[in-house]
Amino acid sequence: MSIKIVGITNCPAGIAHTYMAAEALKKEAEKRGYQIKIETQGAIGVENELTDEDIENADYVIIATGRGINDEELLRFEGKKILNIDVTDVLKKAGEIIETLPKEAKLYKSNRKSNAFGNTQKKVDRSSQGVFKHLMNGVSFMIPFITAGGILLAISTAMVSGGKTTPGTLAYLLEQVGVIGFQLMIPILAGYIAFSIADKPSLAPAMIGAWLANQKDILGTKGGAGFLGAIAVGLIVGYFVKWFKSIKVPKTMAALMSFLIIPTVATLLISVLVFYILGPVIAGIMVALTLFLNSLSNTSLFIICTIIGIMIVSDMGGPINKTAYLFSLGMVAQGNALFFGTVAITNVIPPVALGIATILAPRLFSEDEVANGKSAAVVGLFGITEPAIPYAVNDPISVIGAQMIAAAAAGIVGVIFRVTRIAPGAGILDPIIGIVKPAGGYYIALIVGIVINVLLVITFKGIKQKRAMTK
Structure with missing residues (x-):
């Protein structure tokens, strides 16, 4: 009987690694006579999406990611044998991965309250993906904003030959939209770092906190906290919400936790932390770093x-x-x-x-x-x-x-x-x-x-x- 494999590949940019890894796995599996289907989560969205039937009939699941997958996606593979690897490893040793899959894949068991890799009933610690993967998840969502914003800014600059734009003109519109893209880059980065750690309840607090960290008028600082502030806010909110979600509450309150209590409490705490401590400190570091880099010989x-x-x-x-x-x-x-x-x-x-x-x-x-x-x-x-x-x-x-x-x-x-x-x-x-x-x-x-x-x-x-x- 032929072995049946399904999998997911993604990477921070969603361009090269995502598709090259999928192709490498497909090539090595077919070389051995195995059946394989890989879902790619690239820059243009999900392609070759795995159906419930695909997963049900699969013997093994390969999750090769550069930015991780969230808990809801992982729940699709309940009861399946999973190999969780870094997407860059696929390009280096695809043959070895397919060859050792029966030995290396571990049974995945989960429920909404606890998750487990292997046969024990330990909770899945999503931080085991590594902080770097959480950062890359944020970067992957941030890139389209800065790409679109940067290109529109460039077009605007070209239209006025590097001069000043006039309000009401197309060049002015493109300039302002470009600026918005750059401004949104920061909260998007923080939001999806936190999302990678703790899912939806952490999204709003992290985005709001990162936006606040870059409002120098509100903070009373000389500059914003920039991308360092976004990273700090994203990680703090993510791990706080992850901990908050683990608190046992009465069933009557459980439904309110994810969309009301957790986002509100987390937003309040991160806002206070950013306003009094995090914002001023990191903004000062960013201003000093910028001045230092601009002064270099x-x-x-x-x-x-x-x-x-x-x-x-x-x-x-x-x-x-x-x-x-x-x-x-x-x-x-x-x-x-x-x-x-x-x-x-x-x-x-x-x-x-x-x-x-x-x-x-x-x-x-x-x-x-x-x-x-x-x-x-x-x-x-x-x-x-x-x-x-x-x-x-x-x-x-x-x-x-x-x-x-x-x-x-x-x-x-x-x-x-x-x-x-x-x-x-x-x-x-x-x-x-x-x-x-x-x-x-x-x-x-x-x-x-x-x-x-x-x-x-x-x-x-x-x-x-x-x-x-x-x-």
Whole structure:
């Protein structure tokens, strides 16, 4: 009898990892004659959705996520054997995951009051997903707001050639809508960090608290708490609500807890905390950080942007990459878009360089790598780094070493030209859209990084091949 597998994949951005992981699992399962259906929770929504019948007939469930899934989604898999893994692991070891699934999958039992992985009746601690996954859940919901806002701001700026907009005009409307997008970014980030931890009851308190933390007029501060404030509020509200939900109450009050009592109490407490302590403290930190970064010399900026560039290409969509991405994106809202400019440059380099290298030196790569090289290069041009991951898995020292050096060089060139990006974009189209400036500096930095990466990866892999032949 053929094994039947169902699964879910998602990632913070909902673009590359989500679909590449689903494809990798499908390929490995079908190779072994297994039946498989994967639900993808991407940027455009849920696709290939699992039905109750799909789940009922499945022998195993694979949940491969980068931003986790909430309790309600998890309840669909009551009584099934589940393997819960990070989505980035799928791209590195899909075959091993499918091969060891019968051994590694654990029975999932739950009810509305308690959850359990394994055969014991312990509650599921959603914090075991890790704080990072909660942060990434917030980021995944935040990105569309800042993308839409940033692009509309860029269009508005282009319409008035960088000048001041006039109220009542289309340029003015686009400018104001763009500003709204940036303002909403903060409460959305906090809200969905909290939502990842404690579900719906935490959503309103976290959003309201984060909005308050960025109202300098109300707080009496020189600036808002920014993305650091949003993260702090989201985590505090999330874990407080998670604890509050565990309190046993009479059945007559249970229905009121989730939509009335918990949101009201949590909003009151976080508002007081933000107003008297959290807001002023973190706002002061953000103002000091912004002033410090804006006062840095070129030498210091070279160092910081070099570090950011190296972090972006080191694990290509993993936690190191996302940490640098989140920091750089957060600084955009504080008026410093230079670091996000480095992200814009270095995100493109790895897959494009590897694709070119497979064309120039196919003997150094496997048949699969050569076959996928052109598509990796094309996809990489639009800022999707993940196609480079299989190459890095096969030869981490040569590939990642070349990428880090190339990213460092490209980051330095980006600082020289003061390349900035005000919103997440689409790779080489960013300057055309208007969210990356200056266009010339961006393309020069990008070309420098790609050329260095191509030359180094060919050199490193050539040296490795010669050493292997002499043994």
